[in-house]
Amino acid sequence: MKALVAGVQEKLAALQATLSDREERLGVCQTRVxxxxxxxxxxxxxxQATKKKLEATHSIYQALRKKLQLQ
Known part of the structure; x- marks a missing residue:
């Protein structure tokens, strides 16, 4: 009976070590995410900032082009 209990305790300790390792890995993964x-x-x-700059530049270009066409 003692051998059975010792075997179960040994397996439990191994599972706890595995769980601890996986929790640590999960923490590392969460940090990376x-x-x-x-x-x-x-x-x-x-x-988004680049898009706004491009849109502003395009508007200026269109206004200048329109102004040149009117001259």
Whole structure:
């Protein structure tokens, strides 16, 4: 009976170690996901700013083109 209990305790300890390792890996993965989300958000903001600049430049171009055509 003691051998059975010892075997179960040994397996439980191994499972707890595995769980601990996986929880640690999960934490690392979650941190990396957060970092990637921040990078994506930053890139999105950059692209939105670039789009606004391009739209403004295009509007200026169109206005100048129209002005030149009227002359």
């Amino acid at each position: 957060e970092e990637l989300e921040q990078q994506l958000q930053s890139k999105l903001q950059e692209q």
